Amino acid sequence: MYSSFYVRPASGEQVQTAVSLTSDPRPALLGTVTGDTGKPVDDALVVLTASGKTQPDQLVGTEYTDEFGQFSFGPLEAGVLYQVRISRTDVRLRTLEQNPTQAD
Numbered sequence: 001m002y003s004s005f006y007v008r009p010a011s012g013e014q015v016q017t018a019v020s021l022t023s024d025p026r027p028a029l030l031g032t033v034t035g036d037t038g039k040p041v042d043d044a045l046v047v048l049t050a051s052g053k054t055q056p057d058q059l060v061g062t063e064y065t066d067e068f069g070q071f072s073f074g075p076l077e078a079g080v081l082y083q084v085r086i087s088r089t090d091v092r093l094r095t096l097e098q099n100p101t102q103a104d
Contacts, residue, residue: 028074033065033086040069044088048073051081 003019029048033041044065049057060082063071076082 024075025078026075027078028072028076029082029084030072030074031070031084033069033071033088040067041065041088042067042069044069044071044086046071046073047085047087049083049085050077051083057083 033044035041048060
């Protein structure tokens with residue numbers, strides 16, 4: 001089920017609403033990545049591909065987990081076989097500064 005709306009409250013205003021959801025048959029993938037200690041893993045790379053039976057796998061999307069280790073993809077296509085790949089490395093990033101050189 002899904003619903004969406006916008007609201008722009010005025011200063012000092014309380015907004016009350018009731019939301020009625022309608023059925024949405026589209027599937028979605030929601031998950032949480034945890035480490036060997038059971039704690040959520042943030043900034044893990046999640047790659048979702050659709051398995052191609054007669055062609056190469058197709059990239060559906062990529063996402064990094066949030067601070068709670070959570071990720072989501074959707075809407076997806078019903079009946080399609082998806083592969084989820086998750087990786088996390090402790091790679092140190094270094095910025096390479098390039099200074100233009102002057103010709104002699």
